[in-house]
Amino acid sequence: MQSAAIEIRDAEFFYGSTRAVVVPGLEIAKNRITAFIGPSGCGKSTVLRAINRMNDLVPGARVTGEIRFNGHDLYGPDIDPVEVRRRIGMVFQKPNPFPKSIYDNVAYGPRLLGIRDKARLDTIVESSLRDAALWDEVKNDLKKSGTRFRAGSSSGCASPAPSLSSQRSS
Amino acid sequence: MANLIDSGAYRSQVKRRNARTLIMQRLSLATLAVSIIVLALLLLNVVNQAFGLVAQRYTVDPDTLAERPLAELSPPELAAVLLEHVPRRLLVIVRDNLYRGDPAAFTRLTLGESIDGDVPETVHGLLPTDLPEAERNRIFAELLGLNVSEDVLRAIIDAEIVKTEIDKGWSLHESLLNRAAIEVDMLTNYPDSELVFKSWLDVRFVTSQLSSRPVETGIRQAILGTAWLLALTVLISFPLGVGAALYLEEYASDNWFNRIIETNIRNLAGVPSIIYGMLGLTVFVRTFEGVTGGRSIVSGALTLSLLILPIIIISAREALRAVPSSLREASYGLGATRWQTLSRQLLPSALPGILTGAILGLSRAIGETAPLFGIAATFINTDPTGPGSRFTVLPMQIYAWTGQPDELFRFNASAAIIVLMALLLAMNSAAIYLRNRAVNQRV
């Protein structure tokens, strides 16, 4: 067994004053696919969202205990949540594309990191869509705006995050 | 199941429910009808006063001025009419229409220097005072024929020679239904006048400057003043309002200080506009006179900005809040900073809503008189030239006209109301268009 990428210890997850989930201890291994399984409302999303600090966006959401990523405390005082989200990607339960073209959606992440070079963006977009097995389907509609598409996940692929948490409805 | 539906109790319940629906439907239809009728009455009332018969007479009959009707004459021929009938007025006419500098300096400049337009080579270096009067007037007439359009020349002839006078005007309603009584009135009271149908709203009215004669007056200054004022108001209130909304919606934490600010903004939206007028007068016109120039467009725009800031802030916040939270999450989830999410996702998708609010705020501002009391002028006949100019606006002009003793100004006021309502309608249509676009864009 390889060393853990993410470790959670004695963590409690609150929404306001309600405690939603308790996680006494959890290790998520490197280079493996780990799945959380449980009934609806048991707290899978809450834990997952806490790992890349998406719960910071929910007013009143709060975490106690320890969540470590490669040994760093994700809720430590000198941690920038934006940096955390850049390193730990997230694919949402419901696809939520931006109201833009497929190309702009996929290129959104790389552009946030300041990549402006057209050729580089083109390669990233193509390889991300190939990874998501969508390239052949959408390659002719890349620049069409407002196309409803299910490539939401491929924008996650284009995020340069080494770690990726993904949600699929059961 | 089948016998349940067939039962009498079920039937009567359905019947009662449908009856209730029908009553509500009729009621809402009735309220709609009432509001449409009120609107129609309002429009009819305005239109009624803006068109109608007038008793009109000329000091000089225009048909005697030339062999052919004035409408057929070319600019040089029209200028010749002026030369023949009012030679002494030509210097003033040329100065007012073809020269843009200080009026007192006009006679000290050569024609080449002073005239804004074509000047024949032969007279380029001449001073107006150099020449014998007859020769000078001939040259002026030539310059007018070269540089002024037929429409303007005809308007000058009308003001200088024909001098239309209107003795009395009738409303559209009277003109259409009471023609016989009007004709009797004409014969007994105005035997020298001619009965003609006049539209008080026409191109001349929109483009002419204010005058003390109802026949001649126009709303050019009021329209220009309104345009200047709105432009400055947008420039001041839009960035401030959107900035404040962004701060309150995205950055402000939920503490007592911010909650007090929020409550106050909502209350400010309900403060009567005359109070903003008093504030503007004390603060912008008096206290900061050195900066704003006193009763200037800047003072007016600052006052109106205060008036509509709450509207802009509230609607911009609603627009930002209406952005689906999935968009926010998706952006943050990809590692965007707060500012990146704001500028790339939230602002673009909230923009139509923000614009709608801003336009609705402006269309409130455009119709306000009370906050501009003491800041805008009532009678002013110079065009505004910059943010420091004195100015008047359409509603102010309308108000001033309705208070005039000469009843004919009522007709001018109604014509100006039609212009104001057309402007408002245009702005509100723009707002609706933007809102529809916003709705269609949401996937």
Ligand SMILES: Nc1ncnc2c1ncn2[C@@H]1O[C@H](COP(=O)(O)OP(=O)(O)OP(=O)(O)O)[C@@H](O)[C@H]1O
């Ligand atoms: N924003 C919130 N505010 C308050 N309570 C919340 C919020 N989001 C989730 N909860 C509560 O936290 C608990 C865990 O919710 P969570 O969404 O993590 O469950 P889940 O396992 O992902 O469920 P599902 O399988 O339906 O996605 C639930 O009881 C839910 O009611």
Ligand SMILES: [Mg+2]
């Ligand atoms: Mg979930």
